[in-house]
Amino acid sequence: MKKRLRIANFLKRVAREVKPLIRILQIINLINQIMEHLDLSIIRDFFTVKWVNHIAIAGATCAVWKPELVPLAVLGSTAPDWLEWVLQAMGRRVRHRTVTHYAASWLFGLGFGVFVWDYHHALTAFAAGGLSHVFCDSLTVQGVPLGWWSDRRFHLFGGRFRTGQSGEYWFSGAIVLACMARRKDSYVSG
Numbered sequence: 001m002k003k004r005l006r007i008a009n010f011l012k013r014v015a016r017e018v019k020p021l022i023r024i025l026q027i028i029n030l031i032n033q034i035m036e037h038l039d040l041s042i043i044r045d046f047f048t049v050k051w052v053n054h055i056a057i058a059g060a061t062c063a064v065w066k067p068e069l070v071p072l073a074v075l076g077s078t079a080p081d082w083l084e085w086v087l088q089a090m091g092r093r094v095r096h097r098t099v100t101h102y103a104a105s106w107l108f109g110l111g112f113g114v115f116v117w118d119y120h121h122a123l124t125a126f127a128a129g130g131l132s133h134v135f136c137d138s139l140t141v142q143g144v145p146l147g148w149w150s151d152r153r154f155h156l157f158g159g160r161f162r163t164g165q166s167g168e169y170w171f172s173g174a175i176v177l178a179c180m181a182r183r184k185d186s187y188v189s190g
């Protein structure tokens, strides 16, 4: 009996926290639609669903593990894209979703941080963020390259997502929810 009450209370609390989240997603979606209409592709890329979802997924997952590292994870989760701008600013020609999106390099960075050397888990958080970005991109039709040795792109789960479509919201929303639930769990038990 008591347990059922606790679950009901928990669900109520989750619902309360989800409401503002949904509101934010709606606003972003609206901005996205306006941008699409105006065809301001540069600004739209910045606001695009993609980035929002990358940030939401990495931020929420990291908050379960180490809340203080969320900024680094978020920075890492957008790095594969902004590193392209950095390289371009340095005068290198980069095609989208190539060098900065190698799954192998982010995996290597993560392995290095976990097993070899790290500074207060900073590298781990950053690389895990980057890896989550590559992972999410691999769910889309365009896919990502595994590494420098091949131009072939790999897709996870058939690459069914299309960048900017509602599937992305659902996917990242589900992850954020799962992470929130885990954090509540740890509050209760801890």
Ligand SMILES: [Zn+2]
Residues within 6 Å of the ligand: 080, 081, 097, 101, 133, 137
């Ligand atoms: Zn990307």
